[in-house]
Amino acid sequence: DVNEADFFYKAVLWAVEEGITTGTDTDKFSPLGVTNRAQAVTFLWRYMNKPAATAENNFKDVVAGEWYEAPINWAVGANVTQGISVDEFGINNNCIRAQAVTFMFRALNK
Secondary structure, eight states, X not given: OOXXXXXXXXXXXXXXXXXXXXXXXXXXXXXXXXXXXXXXXXHHHHHTTOOOOOOOOOOTTOOTTSTTHHHHHHHXXXXXXXXXXXXXXXXXXXXXXXXXHHHHHHHHOO
């Protein structure tokens, strides 16, 4: 679902080659899909070379052992984000543009 003529073609190839994303399926990237908060934090965590988590979370929507647990624990410990409430990260909530740039700013400006 990604073609050479697409403006995001090189970006998607780079993200896959760098291990930032594997796509939404074995042969799909879903370029028109919306990114959720768990995915956005995971992209950033992978870009940062999977730093160790310095905190655990008590979010009721973060399931232990799931693909997003370590990235969220890192993001909370590194003050990239604290979730949408005291007990919810909002894993499936859309990651709005303001959140995405705030996550990047906080992670990259330490």
